[in-house]
Amino acid sequence: MDLKLSQCFISVDDHDKALAFYRDVLGLEVRGDVGFEGMRWVTVGSPLQPDVEIVLEPPAADPDASPADRLAMAQLLAKGMLRGVIFSTTDCDELFERVRASGADVVQEPEDQPYGLRDCAFRDPAGNLLRFTQKRPAG
Structure with a gap:
């Protein structure tokens, strides 16, 4: 079985704001922009990973979510409590400087682990934690 x-x-x-960050700062390409029932979903991806x-997506992106659930999700997002993603790069320091120059919220400067x-870490405009990792040479 293939699973990816x-x-x-x-x-x-x-x-x-998210597009300005993910597209313009990180260089991801926009692959879709869809509105439905007053909500919007924008799909982005790396040109190096077309699949x-x-x-x-909006917090609580379920049209059946209650107002209380929407409020709770918005509050968690504002606190940076929702999950983000980890990107890999071939030059963590160069990427760090580019993202920092955009005014993004720095969580961690480049550091050898x-x-x-x-790796280094930032928060996107919504407060999501994003980490950027670079493999170091063995030894």
């Missing part, structure tokens, strides 16, 4: 990741989801509270997509990676 095809999509993951990140909640955002402002799709235009993997990140869907930027004992498990063989160099």
Whole structure:
């Protein structure tokens, strides 16, 4: 059986700000922009991974979510408590400088980790934690 990741989801509270970050700062390509029942989903992905997509969706993106559930999700998003993603890069330091220059919220500057990676972390405009990792040479 073949099994591969095809999509993951990140909640955002402002799709235009999210697009400015994911498209313009990170360089991901926009693959879709769909509205339905007053909500919007924007799909982005790396040109290097045409079969993997990140869907930027509203918090509580279920048309049947109660107002209380929508409020709870919006509050969790505002606190940065929802999950983000981990990207890999070939140059963590160069990527860090580019993302920092955009004004993104720095969580961790580039740092060598004992498990063989160099990584850094930011929050996207909605508060989601994004990590960027680079494999270090063995030894």
